[in-house]
Amino acid sequence: MTFTEELNRRRTFGIISHPDAGKTTLTEKLLLFGGAINEAGAVKNNKIKKGATSDFMEIERQRGISVATSVLAFEYKGVKINILDTPGHKDFAEDTFRTLTAVDSVIVVIDVAKGVEEQTEKLVKVCRMRKIPIIVFINKLDREGKDAFDLLDEVEQKLGLTVTPLSFPIGMGYDFKGIYNIWEKKLNLFDGDVKQTISEGVEFTDINNPELDKIVGEKHANNLREELELAMEVYPKFDKETYLKGDLQPVFFGSALNNFGVKELLDCFIEIAPTPQAKMADNRLIASNEDKMTGFVFKIHANMDPKHRDRLAFVKIVSGIFKRNTNYLHVRLNKKMKFSSPNAFFAEKKEIVNESYPGDIVGLHDTGNFKIGDTLTEGEIINFKGIPSFSPEHFRYINNADPMKSKQLAKGIDQLMDEGVAQLFILNLNGRKVIGTVGALQFEVIQYRLEHEYGAKCSYENLNMHKVCWVEPEDAKNNEFKDFSRVKQRYLAKDKDGQLVFLADSDFTIQMTQSKYPSVKLHFTSEFS
Ligand code: G4P
Numbered sequence: 001m002t003f004t005e006e007l008n009r010r011r012t013f014g015i016i017s018h019p020d021a022g023k024t025t026l027t028e029k030l031l032l033f034g035g036a037i038n039e040a041g042a043v044k045n046n047k048i049k050k051g052a053t054s055d056f057m058e059i060e061r062q063r064g065i066s067v068a069t070s071v072l073a074f075e076y077k078g079v080k081i082n083i084l085d086t087p088g089h090k091d092f093a094e095d096t097f098r099t100l101t102a103v104d105s106v107i108v109v110i111d112v113a114k115g116v117e118e119q120t121e122k123l124v125k126v127c128r129m130r131k132i133p134i135i136v137f138i139n140k141l142d143r144e145g146k147d148a149f150d151l152l153d154e155v156e157q158k159l160g161l162t163v164t165p166l167s168f169p170i171g172m173g174y175d176f177k178g179i180y181n182i183w184e185k186k187l188n189l190f191d192g193d194v195k196q197t198i199s200e201g202v203e204f205t206d207i208n209n210p211e212l213d214k215i216v217g218e219k220h221a222n223n224l225r226e227e228l229e230l231a232m233e234v235y236p237k238f239d240k241e242t243y244l245k246g247d248l249q250p251v252f253f254g255s256a257l258n259n260f261g262v263k264e265l266l267d268c269f270i271e272i273a274p275t276p277q278a279k280m281a282d283n284r285l286i287a288s289n290e291d292k293m294t295g296f297v298f299k300i301h302a303n304m305d306p307k308h309r310d311r312l313a314f315v316k317i318v319s320g321i322f323k324r325n326t327n328y329l330h331v332r333l334n335k336k337m338k339f340s341s342p343n344a345f346f347a348e349k350k351e352i353v354n355e356s357y358p359g360d361i362v363g364l365h366d367t368g369n370f371k372i373g374d375t376l377t378e379g380e381i382i383n384f385k386g387i388p389s390f391s392p393e394h395f396r397y398i399n400n401a402d403p404m405k406s407k408q409l410a411k412g413i414d415q416l417m418d419e420g421v422a423q424l425f426i427l428n429l430n431g432r433k434v435i436g437t438v439g440a441l442q443f444e445v446i447q448y449r450l451e452h453e454y455g456a457k458c459s460y461e462n463l464n465m466h467k468v469c470w471v472e473p474e475d476a477k478n479n480e481f482k483d484f485s486r487v488k489q490r491y492l493a494k495d496k497d498g499q500l501v502f503l504a505d506s507d508f509t510i511q512m513t514q515s516k517y518p519s520v521k522l523h524f525t526s527e528f529s
Pocket of ligand 1: 017018019020021022023024025026139140141142143254255256257258
């Protein structure tokens with residue numbers, strides 16, 4: 001196959017949802033279609049169960065599973081599909097945000113009864129900011145839920161999307177008869193008794209055909225006709241270009257658990273979803289069909305075995321062909337590196353590969369050279385953009401609880417920060433270290449991992465802060481900035497890259513500071529230039 005053919009047959013995407021909407025179940029069903037797994041239940045659930053906070057064995061188990069499910073690849077109708085796993089748990093939201101920098105599109109799963117939930121709102125906001133093409137899958141149609149129009153409305157209102165249904169449900173819950181596949185003009189009937197089977201769907205181009213009444217009953221047939229007519233009036237017609245631009249979102253209905261509506265989703269997905277996209281670097285846009293290899297690290301996973309402290313860096317290939325045993329430039333370190341055993345990911349396993357193409361993810365063994373956001377090239381000096389740090393929401397001082405192990409502690413903290421488990425800030429005034437996290441769970445994970453992987457002990461002290469803002473002075477020499485630096489001295493710190501940050505205890509403080517020092521800009525993400 002030529003490079004262009006390999007490129008064009010790849011689709012790299014993420015499935016996002018609020019926990020419990022059915023992301024794991026849908027992933028599993030997609031893999032079943034690809035023949036990548038043989039039975040349901042093969043993809044392990046990597047959500048943090050309630051009450052797991054203090055159960056460290058559970059955290060370790062979850063970490064193990066999350067390595068296995070980080071990337072799930074399979075082939076379907078000649079298309080190579082890479083699914084990037086995104087944790088649904090809110091304490092791992094930052095991990096999900098970073099993974100979203102490596103996808104070319106997403107599928108959003110929504111529970112028909114619960115509608116749009118909080119975590120979905122946050123994640124979709126990020127996708128919209130980046131103009132990532134989105135397909136919506138409304139799941140659990142075998143249960144009683146909200147009315148289809150109400151749901152579509154809710155999706156538009158809460159997620160700020162412009163939807164166009166490509167399938168429409170006939171009945172719901174006990175009375176669920178199936179869906180009309182608007183995309184393929186097919187009728188798919190649901191049979192609650194034959195769960196897990198693949199329904200092919202029958203061609204049904206004209207829903208005014210009286211046959212429909214015989215198949216689903218007069219009431220449902222009439223309802224469907226009315227609803228489809230209304231849907232056609234209210235919603236814009238599907239247009240692939242508009243979808244690819246991130247301005248129109250097709251919606252499918254189904255039941256992942258019953259494998260209903262999943263094949264329709266997948267068949268449409270491989271036709272419309274984007275091939276590997278260009279990506280912006282600091283000085284130019286890198287097109288996926290350029291022949292020189294470029295890629296970036298979006299995730300780092302520590303080895304589960306504390307005796308071998310090597311890690312796996314996940315690199316998304318942006319352009320060219322990544323080859324085994326070939327020298328590449330690690331731009332940040334200005335260092336040539338080659339990799340003798342790059343891993344490619346398949347359904348549930350990883351294997352050493354010789355070549356990977358744009359859209360693919362390779363796992364590189366790393367002994368501490370990589371940080372999230374690092375760029376690899378064939379020599380060009382570029383840095384991919386778009387992996388900013390977001391402000392953490394929880395802050396604590398971190399102290400050394402075993403003075404004999406200060407070196408181990410420093411190394412452990414350093415490496416865990418490179419992995420992106422949390423963010424470290426060092427106060428300008430006294431050099432004290434502050435850890436900032438998205439969720440409270442991370443503090444326990446850090447403490448546990450420092451002890452078990454680095455032999456170091458830490459203790460925490462509460463710090464009542466609300467947010468960090470990255471500081472950008474209009475002019476570092478002007479009096480206003482000098483004033484700001486003097487007055488706010490106690491609240492200024494440096495992040496891991498040495499950027500200046502301001503620790504604010506409330507939104508009010510941020511507002512006051514901004515109005516008092518208008519020439520000192522405060523940003524909520526680390527990437528603002
Ligand atoms: P998540 O990854 O988004 O967190 O969700 P997951 O797939 O684990 O699904 C959450 C629960 O919803 C699971 O039940 C799953 O079986 C169920 N589910 C998924 N799709 C459907 C569907 O189409 N219809 C119905 N009725 N249920 C669905 P659970 O009891 O929490 O877990 P399990 O014991 O079944 O694994």
